[in-house]
Amino acid sequence: xxxxxxxxxxxxxxxxxxxxxxxxxxxxxxxxxxxxxxxxxxxxxxxxxxxxxxxxxxxxxxxxxxxxxxxxxxxxxxxxxxxxxxxxxxxxxxxxxxxxxxxxxxxxxxxxxxxxxxxxxxxxxxxxxxxxxxxxxxxxxxxxxxxxxxxxxxxxxxxxxxxxxxxxxxxxxxxxxxxxxxxxxxxxxxxxxxxxxxxxxxxxxxxxxxxxxxxxxxxxxxxxxxxxxxxxxxxxxxxxxxxxxxxxxxxxxxxxxxxxxxxxxxxxxxxxxxxxxxxxxxxxxxxxxxxxxxxxxxxxxxxxxxxxxxxxxxxxxxxxxxxxxxxxxxxxxxxxxxxxxxxxxxxxxxxxxxxxxxxxxxxxxxxxxxxxxxxxxxxxxxxxxxxxxxxxxxxxxxxxxxxxxxxxxxxxxxxx
Amino acid sequence: xxxxxxxxxxxxxxxxxxxxxxxxxxxxxxxxxxxxxxxxxxxxxxxxxxxxxxxxxxxxxxxxxxxxxxxxxxxxxxxxxxxxxxxxxxxx
Ligand SMILES: Cc1cc2nc3c(=O)[nH]c(=O)nc-3n(C[C@H](O)[C@H](O)[C@H](O)COP(=O)(O)OP(=O)(O)OC[C@H]3O[C@@H](n4cnc5c(N)ncnc54)[C@H](O)[C@@H]3O)c2cc1C
Ligand SMILES: [Zn+2]
Numbered sequence: 001x002x003x004x005x006x007x008x009x010x011x012x013x014x015x016x017x018x019x020x021x022x023x024x025x026x027x028x029x030x031x032x033x034x035x036x037x038x039x040x041x042x043x044x045x046x047x048x049x050x051x052x053x054x055x056x057x058x059x060x061x062x063x064x065x066x067x068x069x070x071x072x073x074x075x076x077x078x079x080x081x082x083x084x085x086x087x088x089x090x091x092x093x094x095x096x097x098x099x100x101x102x103x104x105x106x107x108x109x110x111x112x113x114x115x116x117x118x119x120x121x122x123x124x125x126x127x128x129x130x131x132x133x134x135x136x137x138x139x140x141x142x143x144x145x146x147x148x149x150x151x152x153x154x155x156x157x158x159x160x161x162x163x164x165x166x167x168x169x170x171x172x173x174x175x176x177x178x179x180x181x182x183x184x185x186x187x188x189x190x191x192x193x194x195x196x197x198x199x200x201x202x203x204x205x206x207x208x209x210x211x212x213x214x215x216x217x218x219x220x221x222x223x224x225x226x227x228x229x230x231x232x233x234x235x236x237x238x239x240x241x242x243x244x245x246x247x248x249x250x251x252x253x254x255x256x257x258x259x260x261x262x263x264x265x266x267x268x269x270x271x272x273x274x275x276x277x278x279x280x281x282x283x284x285x286x287x288x289x290x291x292x293x294x295x296x297x298x299x300x301x302x303x304x305x306x307x308x309x310x311x312x313x314x315x316x317x318x319x320x321x322x323x324x325x326x327x328x329x330x331x332x333x334x335x336x337x338x339x340x341x342x343x344x345x346x347x348x349x350x351x352x353x354x355x356x357x358x359x360x361x362x363x364x365x366x367x368x369x370x371x372x373x374x375x376x377x378x379x380x381x382x383x384x385x386x387x388x389x390x391x392x393x394x395x396x397x398x399x400x401x402x403x404x405x406x407x408x409x410x411x412x413x414x415x416x
Numbered sequence: 417x418x419x420x421x422x423x424x425x426x427x428x429x430x431x432x433x434x435x436x437x438x439x440x441x442x443x444x445x446x447x448x449x450x451x452x453x454x455x456x457x458x459x460x461x462x463x464x465x466x467x468x469x470x471x472x473x474x475x476x477x478x479x480x481x482x483x484x485x486x487x488x489x490x491x492x493x494x495x496x497x498x499x500x501x502x503x504x505x506x507x508x
Contacts (some may be wrong), residue, residue: 242464253460255437256489300435302489304466310417311431344460401456 015288016183017110023189024068024196029203029228033061035383036221036230038208038244039237040064041073042184042369043361045191046376047234047383052198053106054377055384060200061230063223065207069188072238073369075338077261077295079274079285080370081118081179083138083145088394088406089347090141095391096374097178103373109190111182112288118179118274119153119160121323123168127279131174138176148175157273159324166322168280179274181285181293184369191376208237210247211358218248218358232357232383239304239341241362250353253400254341254363257298260308262335266290270326280319292330294320298340298366307337340365347406350379351388351396359383360397421497422475423483436472438462439484440504466490470504473497 035051037044040062051057064070080100082093104111122131131147138145148155149172150162162170196202212220212227220229235241239256267290276283281296296316299308313335321328343349343363348371350361361379364371378389388396399405419427444450444458463469469489474482486496486504496505 243466251457251461253462255462255464256466301471301487301492302464302469303492304490305492309430400460401453403452 015112017186023193024202026204027201029061029063029201029206029225032220032229032231033201034059034231035234036060036228036232037062037234037236038221039071039235039240040068040192040202040204041071041236041238042069042188042191042372043238043364043375043379044234044236045069045188045195046372047236047361047379048195048200048376049107049191050377050380051384052195052200054380057380057384058199060195061203061228062195062200063203063206063208063221063228065205067204068192068202069185072338072340073184073188075261075336076184076369077283077285077293078181078184078369079118079179079276079283080113080182081176081274082143082370083118083120083134083174083176083179084408085134085137086406086408087137087141089408090138090143092374092378092391092395093370094141094143095377096371099373099377100180100182100370101178103182103187103190107190107194109186109193111186111190113180113182114288115178115180116273116285117156117175117177118276119148119156119173119175121153121160121173121275121277121279122171123277123279124171128171131172135174144176144178146175146177148173157271157275159270159326160275161323161325168322170323173275181274181287183288187372208244210244213248213355216354216356218355232359234359234361234379234383236361236379238362238364238368239339241341241360245353245360248353248355248358250355250397252349252360252362252397253344254349255302256304256339257301257342258303258305258308258337259295259298259340259366260312260335260337261293261295262313263287263291263293263333264327264330265333267292267330271324275323277319277323280323282316282319282323284320284324291333292327298342304339305337306339342366344400345405346408348375348395349397350375350392351382353397357386418492418494420473420485420494422478423497423499424481425475425478428475428478432475432477434474434476436474436482439470439472439500468495468507472500 082097122128135145210222271286274285342365349363381389
């Protein structure tokens with residue numbers, strides 16, 4: 001082992017923990033569980049965790065058709081923030097952010113949560129007004145937020161091009177210092193390890209295909225490996241929810257869209273924070289190892305193909321290079337796509353269904369990673385008590401009929 | 417980037433077009449009689465199949481006219497394009 005001196009640059013990757021050993025059991029499914037959770041992404045695993053931790057419910061199965069946390073949980077760009085516009089959204093995302101702040105200890109597992117702050121750039125007078133409004137709305141909701149001018153942006157992230165002669169000059173930004181990133185795989189594994197230790201069954205490679213019902217109760221799920229009885233059932237299957245609810249005659253207003261992201265080769269630390277721009281449509285952070293992680297918006301058309309259009313990448317790169325001229329020579333390492341479930345008001349659908357013990361969770365679209373602990377916490381409460389937790393009550397399916405939408409389009413919908 | 421066949425202009429690049437969502441959604445015949453629930457379904461609820469899907473597209477950077485397409489949402493392949501007042505073709 002060599003002794004490092006302060007002058008020595010840190011090796012990229014040096015902060016990452018060793019590759020983990022087996023972290024959870026792969027049990028044979030029982031005939032019955034108190035709670036069956038459909039979908040082993042972050043949301044399903046977090047829900048299982050809080051069922052155990054806060055409600056002492058351990059007779060739980062999480063059923064995953066592929067491998068644990070291999071859906072959008074493995075594909076997202078890991079941005080975590082709570083500076084949404086509407087009170088209802090801010091409340092749930094801020095609840096989640098507070099849980100993120102203690103999650104590493106709670107799981108006793110490294111998740112590399114790094115609160116490096118997020119800048120949401122403003123490029124037009126309207127952007128400036130909207131941003132300032134959001135900052136004030138955040139403050140009223142007890143969320144840390146401030147408005148910084150172009151010089152302030154430069155100070156927080158020196159590589160941003162703040163000259164006034166670019167096509168969409170940077171006029172300033174909102175800044176949330178507590179925002180950050182986490183290592184998404186480790187988050188999934190940390191939850192899985194914890195719940196497995198508590199006796200929760202994680203059943204992989206098993207697809208739920210429908211439900212067993214008795215009147216207005218769901219009494220189990222059908223899977224490609226046989227039926228499994230359930231005291232209650234929670235759907236945390238992201239973009240695939242509507243296919244499942246349709247077997248019960250419940251329609252959910254979600255549309256599935258491809259969303260892609262990409263990473264560069266490893267670079268020295270150059271990008272200390274997160275920078276997002278809705279207007280020119282790119283967002284960037286630098287991963288723990290050193291890759292630039294970049295994303296843009298969804299493809300406009302519906303799709304399930306787990307890949308996106310090339311022109312989205314082209315526009316995103318054009319915006320990135322104008323905002324960060326030093327990226328011009330960085331090589332693209334790889335790109336990938338996920339399928340996200342988008343709702344008409346860009347807010348999730350969570351809560352009760354016409355079946356009294358079937359609980360819904362979907363429609364997180366492009367921004368549900370940041371909600372992982374928060375959603376798990378309130379959904380577990382909802383399942384354990386049979387009543388929607390107050391933080392998710394506004395997000396029920398009824399809102400599309402009674403008109404109480406939580407319209408985050410524009411304010412938060414585009415970037416993550 | 418894929419080519420999309422505009423029924424009037426022929427094959428053009430994808431970025432020339434704008435997506436318009438599910439096709440064949442008719443305005444309610446008797447709007448005054450619709451329940452809140454029926455309105456909600458007319459406005460917000462759309463099919464979301466994995467496979468062939470009848471949808472609307474507009475050739476925004478060309479003739480700027482709307483047309484319908486049958487597209488596979490799994491492969492993104494356009495199976496057919498047809499006029500707005502035509503029924504969706506049946507693909508064998
Ligand atoms: C490219 C990209 C970038 C993103 N960036 C961000 C970001 O920076 N910040 C942010 O907050 N969010 C981001 N998101 C969104 C975020 O990833 C999702 O909102 C979030 O992962 C949803 O969590 P989940 O657990 O519900 O979904 P998933 O992780 O997708 O879990 C659902 C699971 O259900 C399983 N499943 C589906 N159907 C069945 C069935 N019938 N039976 C059994 N299992 C089933 C799937 O295999 C899957 O593992 C991004 C998404 C993508 C694609
Ligand atoms: Zn045309």
